[in-house]
Amino acid sequence: MDKKVVLITGAAGFLGSHLCDRFISEGFKVIGMDNLITGNLKNIEHLFKLKDFEFYHHDVSNFVHVSGQLDYILHFASPASPIDYLKIPIQTLKVGSLGTHNLLGLAKAKNARMLIASTSEVYGDPLVHPQTEEYYGNVNPIGPRGVYDEAKRFQEAMTMAYHTYHGVETRIVRIFNTYGPRMRLNDGRVLPAFIGQALRGEDLTVFGEGAQTRSFCYVDDLVEGIYRLLFSDYPYPVNIGNPDEITIKEFAEEIIKLTGTDQKITYKPLPKDDPMQRQPNIDKAREILNWEPKVNRAEGLKITYDYFKTLTDEELYSKEHNTFDEYIKK
Template sequence: MGAHRPQARLPTTNCRNCSLGSHLTDRLLAEGHRVIAIDNLVTGNVANIGHLAGNENYRFVRHNVSNFIFLPEQKIDFVFHFASPASPIDYLELPIPTLKVGALGTHNTLGLAKDKKATFVLASTSECYGDPLVHPQKEDYWGNVNPIGPRGVYDEAKRFAEAMTMAYHRYHDVDTKIVRIFNTYGPRMRLHDGRVVPAFIGEALTGKSLTIFGDGSQTRSFCYVSDLIDGIFRLAMSDFHEPVNIGNPREMTIKQFAEEIIRITGTKSGIEYRPLPEDDPKVRQPDITRAKKILGWEPRVNFDEGIRKTIDYFKQHIELVNGTTK
């Protein structure tokens, strides 16, 4: 490719477990873009980008996007704002940084997009719907969120980020996109980030009981990471500006999910039940009608295939010492 290759800007400070940012980087590089990645590595894992060392089309900048961003590049075509602690462990431990990156980080990255005349893509979340009273969740549902609950720092940070994104589109004519990401899984997830997929897999691979919070009747819909990245890429290239759900509508209870992990791993682990955390959503399922119509997108990787790939990843990266996980 020549010097006029498209340049993609990917801020990933406090990245959504950093795995999504790294997978999107791989896709952008494969499509011929040059990528500048920004991450302060508070929750990110540098190992997720280790394979990019020496790639002339990739540059890493360690920086917090809640602070002013300066990039000398004259031409940047895309700004992908993936910055935020996203797992409950992280945003409960870092409530103020979570709010700051949703407000200041979004303001700074939108300002960069405005200055560079770039397309801006906000990684939002299904948590904008809170503990939903409408099921499945469509983009025109405004949600049921407790703004002062422990999860509120993440939910409201993303809702505010969406509002600011639309304001920049309306008042500054910035080309903006908003993707509402539902539960996603796949390689490069952090084993101990508190989410159900790595938690169950880690427990199963080490012979521990799988820990279910509540009675296991709450539902989730799990989307494999390559499907998610394809949806985000299609949205970035579209001319649509309102939020779009990207997720897999196949819904299962947490108990069913635990039983599937036990079956696929062949573990002798049992199931242990603990109290449900405050404001934990009872149901979660995306309505992807808009994604199908606008983007021609729907998930292609079935659950069994995706979860086996994820388990294989953890088998290769987990360290087992005397039956415990490091």
């Protein structure tokens, strides 16, 4: 029997690369696609030698063509950190709108099932806590985070329209804060920012008073939830995240203890529209997918810290990632 074929967009990114690994290990033929605007080929170079892995250097905001059989599409192409989507706001909006439209058209043509990566950011700065899938959110569409939040909200709407009008099999995962190896150290997200500062001997920067909360899910747990959702029969949004909530100040203190450094915490003004609370209600994931996170934060942080300790000084102090042109010249 022919192997099932899955297209994973954003394949060279943090989550995309882990999904490529998972589907290869499950016996799929994997087509990875990435324009490398924020992705890094180093994350997937170990797969290039495999006969069941192909890589396309392509921007899904343009027309997407894949020849032959295609059974599943996982759309994970998008800038996902504030530094990225504030620097490239139009590309962020385009990959969530035009990119999603192109891939849904491909799914329809190939009779493929498509899962989109949405985000807890669709809830904005929530007035309901913890956040359930039925909560519509509190989002500022013209604020600095609006380019990402609204791209994802539109992505969900377009996906449901293709499901209801064209009968395309679709799945929607709302991802809460995730961490693990292959995160970009300087992408602006709180965990790699703290670890990077600790490794460089800098004080840890907390915005506001550090009273805002986050809930961190280890990447292997997240990938397991996504895998189960793809093969479920549920077409509506499902929260995947770890409900173990912690304040940013407490989290900074955990990182200082983990790294064994003597850095202090410095405070800066809270960015506009920064969510004050973020905690998933995962009742649906438990009920529908029989899923809940298994890796506790102490265990996951140690693995992640050990990964970051292997980075070279150049990587530790660099604010950029390698481009496709730089990679093929190596």
